Amino acid sequence: MNVLSVASEVFPLIKTGGLADVAGALPAALKPHGIRMRTLLPGYPAVMAKIGETTRLGGFDTLFGYPAALLAAEHEGLDLLVLDAPALFDRPGGPYLDPQGLDHPDNFRRFAALSLAAAEIARGVLPEWTPDLVHCHDWQSALAPVYMQHGGAAHVPTVLTIHNIAFRGQFPASTFPELALPWGAFSVQGVEYYGDVSFLKGGLMAATAITTVSPSYAQEILTPEFGMGLQGVLANRIADLHGIVNGIDTDVWNPAADPHIVSPYAAATLKKRPANRDALRERFGLVATDGPLFCVVSRLTDQKGMDVLAGVIDMIVDNGGTLAVLGSGDPALEAAFRTAAAVHPGRVGIVVGYDEPLSHLMQAGADAILVPSRFEPCGLTQLYGLRYGCVPVVARTGGLADTIIDANEAAVAANVATGFLFSPVSEESLRLALRRVFSLWRQPKIWARLQARGMKSDVSWDMSATRYAALYAGLLAKG
Numbered sequence: 001m002n003v004l005s006v007a008s009e010v011f012p013l014i015k016t017g018g019l020a021d022v023a024g025a026l027p028a029a030l031k032p033h034g035i036r037m038r039t040l041l042p043g044y045p046a047v048m049a050k051i052g053e054t055t056r057l058g059g060f061d062t063l064f065g066y067p068a069a070l071l072a073a074e075h076e077g078l079d080l081l082v083l084d085a086p087a088l089f090d091r092p093g094g095p096y097l098d099p100q101g102l103d104h105p106d107n108f109r110r111f112a113a114l115s116l117a118a119a120e121i122a123r124g125v126l127p128e129w130t131p132d133l134v135h136c137h138d139w140q141s142a143l144a145p146v147y148m149q150h151g152g153a154a155h156v157p158t159v160l161t162i163h164n165i166a167f168r169g170q171f172p173a174s175t176f177p178e179l180a181l182p183w184g185a186f187s188v189q190g191v192e193y194y195g196d197v198s199f200l201k202g203g204l205m206a207a208t209a210i211t212t213v214s215p216s217y218a219q220e221i222l223t224p225e226f227g228m229g230l231q232g233v234l235a236n237r238i239a240d241l242h243g244i245v246n247g248i249d250t251d252v253w254n255p256a257a258d259p260h261i262v263s264p265y266a267a268a269t270l271k272k273r274p275a276n277r278d279a280l281r282e283r284f285g286l287v288a289t290d291g292p293l294f295c296v297v298s299r300l301t302d303q304k305g306m307d308v309l310a311g312v313i314d315m316i317v318d319n320g321g322t323l324a325v326l327g328s329g330d331p332a333l334e335a336a337f338r339t340a341a342a343v344h345p346g347r348v349g350i351v352v353g354y355d356e357p358l359s360h361l362m363q364a365g366a367d368a369i370l371v372p373s374r375f376e377p378c379g380l381t382q383l384y385g386l387r388y389g390c391v392p393v394v395a396r397t398g399g400l401a402d403t404i405i406d407a408n409e410a411a412v413a414a415n416v417a418t419g420f421l422f423s424p425v426s427e428e429s430l431r432l433a434l435r436r437v438f439s440l441w442r443q444p445k446i447w448a449r450l451q452a453r454g455m456k457s458d459v460s461w462d463m464s465a466t467r468y469a470a471l472y473a474g475l476l477a478k479g
């Protein structure tokens with residue numbers, strides 16, 4: 001089966017968050033199921049610099065007014081189709097933001113172009129390769145099913161995966177005439193969303209099947225609290241909505257062979273792990289204490305509950321804990337953690353920025369990772385934590401609730417616990433969870449069992465790839 005995956009970021013070429021990890025790992029995970037997945041992504045400067053040799057497979061004289069080429073490339077096992085449209089993608093900044101941190105003003109056009117290119121590939125513009133199915137990710141490629149419906153590829157099934165429904169790809173109605181869609185598409189059945197255009201809403205209406213990245217989040221987004229205004233749309237598509245939890249790339253995230261950590265280790269050689277803790281302390285200017293070293297690897301936003309975490313730092317320090325934070329995002333939250341580091345020298349450290357190698361050392365060196373998200377479609381850092389023996393302390397929401405088994409007394413006695421869950425997301429509730437963390441930390445045998453249990457958890461793509469493969473097969477069988 002030939003599948004075209006369409007994503008705005010793909011690890012290891014370009015990454016701002018978890019979407020890149022998933023888009024980067026899916027092709028290899030699906031290969032054993034007889035699925036050949038090619039991945040279409042934009043030719044940002046970082047991508048063009050990394051892909052090396054390319055072959056021009058085809059192109060467009062004008063894609064939203066600009067010339068564009070489709071280049072084939074191979075990179076670390078990924079079979080890529082790169083949309084090389086310099087007027088849209090060759091510019092400074094990140095995939096979505098300019099160097100000042102503002103949205104690129106033509107994002108609607110840039111990602112409509114990505115979606116239209118996917119639809120054209122589905123229609124058969126590449127002479128030697130046509131997909132049997134198109135798999136889109138998030139709003140940036142969500143218009144592909146819409147273009148396919150209107151542009152001669154309605155027979156090709158589509159899957160749209162929601163990695164985060166908070167990002168709806170919403171633009172003023174004035175952008176609609178530029179999207180090259182028929183007027184009828186600006187309707188309740190199409191891309192119209194409360195008078196604006198929403199790429200994600202359009203995709204949710206048009207895709208053959210919708211998935212999201214955990215069963216719990218699939219339920220949550222049907223409610224007003226989590227549905228971000230799209231719960232009604234999803235309720236109408238409930239028969240086609242599936243929750244499939246993410247896996248992780250267990251080669252990239254392997255503590256026994258991780259080039260980014262100072263002392264590789266496995267479950268049987270945990271005594272080698274503390275050398276990573278020493279390196280982590282040094283990197284963050286932290287002193288050794290008799291309490292746990294907590295870490296955070298996250299966008300610093302309210303979604304991730306970082307304001308709640310900032311409110312309990314004193315309690316962590318008072319109990320002998322230390323905290324290392326890697327992240328960037330909301331300037332007020334960055335400032336809050338910087339202040340905490342200044343108030344608690346040697347006990348709290350922060351690195352503001354995005355640092356992939358450091359994120360590996362944090363999982364290898366910290367005792368516990370904190371993920372107090374208000375909502376979390378799946379979450380990947382708690383899965384990395386499980387694999388690295390960095391015990392997850394997470395909010396009971398979405399994929400966090402689906403992947404961590406709480407260390408309540410029964411679960412500890414049965415030796416099945418892998419972390420700590422708390423709800424609601426409030427300072428009081430997080431403090432209660434942390435009290436349990438400190439208590440079990442002081443019982444080294446139990447703590448070691450938590451770590452060992454987590455390291456044995458299956459966080460690979462195996463089970464989920466089987467579910468995606470079955471979904472694809474079912475859609476193709478329906479014709």
Ligand SMILES: Nc1ncnc2c1ncn2[C@@H]1O[C@H](COP(=O)(O)OP(=O)(O)O[C@H]2O[C@H](CO)[C@@H](O)[C@H](O)[C@H]2O)[C@@H](O)[C@H]1O
Pocket residue numbers: 016017018019021022163164213246297298299326327328353354355356359376377378379380381399
């Ligand atoms: N400062 C930093 N430096 C280095 N690395 C950093 C970093 N900040 C974050 N990361 C990395 O970025 C990724 C973040 O993935 P998450 O799943 O936690 O959330 P995200 O909200 O981006 O993804 C969305 O999509 C994914 C994929 O489906 C869902 O798991 C998730 O719930 C959903 O919100 C992880 O690989 C993490 O290690």
